[in-house]
Amino acid sequence: MTPVVFAFPGNERHGQAVAAAIGGEPGSIALHRFPDGEMSVRLDTSVEGVEVVLVCGLHRPDAKLLPLCFAADAARDLGATRVGLVAPYLAYLRQDRRFNPGEAITSTTFARILSAHVEWLVSVDPHLHRYPSLSAVYSVPASVVHAGLSIAEWIATNVERPILVGPDSESEQWVAEVASLAQAPFVVLEKTRRGDRDVEVSIPQIERWRDHTPVLVDDIVSTARTMIATVGQLLRLALRAPVCIGVHAVFAGSAYDELRSAGAVQVVTCNTIEHPSNRIDVTPAIGRAVRDVLAYRQGRGD
Ligand code: R5P
Secondary structure, eight states, X not given: OOOEEEEOTTOHHHHXXXXXXXXXXXXXXXXXXXXXXXXXXXXXXXXXXXXXXXXXXXXXXXHHHHHHHXXXXXXXXXXXXXXXXXXXXOOSOSOOXXXXXXXXXXXXXXXXXXXXXXXXXXXXXXXXXXXXXGGGTOSSOEEEEOOHHHHHHHHHHHOSSEEXXXXXXXXXXXXXXXXXXXXXXEEEOEEEEEETTEEEXXXXXXXXXXXXXXXXXXXXXXXXXXXXXXXXXXXXXXXXXXXXXXXXXXXXXXXXXXXXXXXXXXXXXXXXXXXXXXXEOOHHHHHHHHHHHHHHHHHHTO
C-alpha cells in the first residue's frame, strides 16, 4: 500500500523529497484557525490502511505542536496503519536539565507529548548534549540523520585550507566528525554563557593556523551570540575572516544580519529550516532515512 506523506505548511520541499524517496503519495492537509484562535485540521487524502508520514519541522514549535498532534490522531482514527513524524529540526532539546531551581525540563515534556502521538521519528542532528541519544528522551523509535558528510563536502569544495572551530565543548561531536570527513584540523573553544545574549569564548593556540581559513561549525545558531563572540575573538587575533556553518538556521530576530555584520565572510546552513543562508541540502539524506525506517518496519512485519 502506498504511504501518504502530509507536509505541513513550509515543509513542502522536504515533503516532496520524502514522498519521492519512499514512493509515497503526497497528501493534502488543511489547517484552519478559527476566530477564537483554536485550530481545525482536516486530512483531505484517504489514509485508510496505509502508513502515514507527517513532515513538520519544529522550529518555533509552540504553534505547531497542537496541529501536529491533531493530524496524527486524525490519521490514526481514519485508519492509518502507522503514523510517523519527520521533523528536520527538533525543538526543546537544549533544556535538558534544571539550570535554575524550579525550572521545567521542557525536553522531557515535549518528547513525552510527541511520543504519545507518533510511532516513529526522523530528525537531523538533534541537540544531544546531556542525553546520549534520542531514545534517552523519546519513547518511540527515533532515527537521526547526520549532516556531517554534507557539511564536510561543502567545506572541501568551497574553503581553501580550512581550520575547523567548535565554539564550545557541546559542538565537539559535530566538529570532530566534520573535520575527520573533510580531512582538516580542528580546535574546540571554551564558552561561558551568562545569559541569552551574553556569551564569552576563549581560543586556545589558534595563532599557528594563521594561514588557514577558520570555519566555525555548530549545530544550532539561535541568537548567534556564540558565533559572534567567536568571530570577534578570531578577528582580534588577526586571523582570516571566518566562514560560519550551522546545521539549524534558527536565527532569532536579527541574529543573521548581526552575524554577517560581525565579520563572518560567509554564513552557511543546512536546509533543515528554510532560510536565505541554506546552502547544504540534507533532503536526500532525510529521504533515505525515512525509506530505511519504513523498510525496516515492513521487514519486521509490524
Ligand atoms: C549550544 O549548546 C549549541 O550547540 C549552540 O552553541 C547554541 O545553541 C548557540 O546558541 P546562540 O546562537 O544563541 O549563541
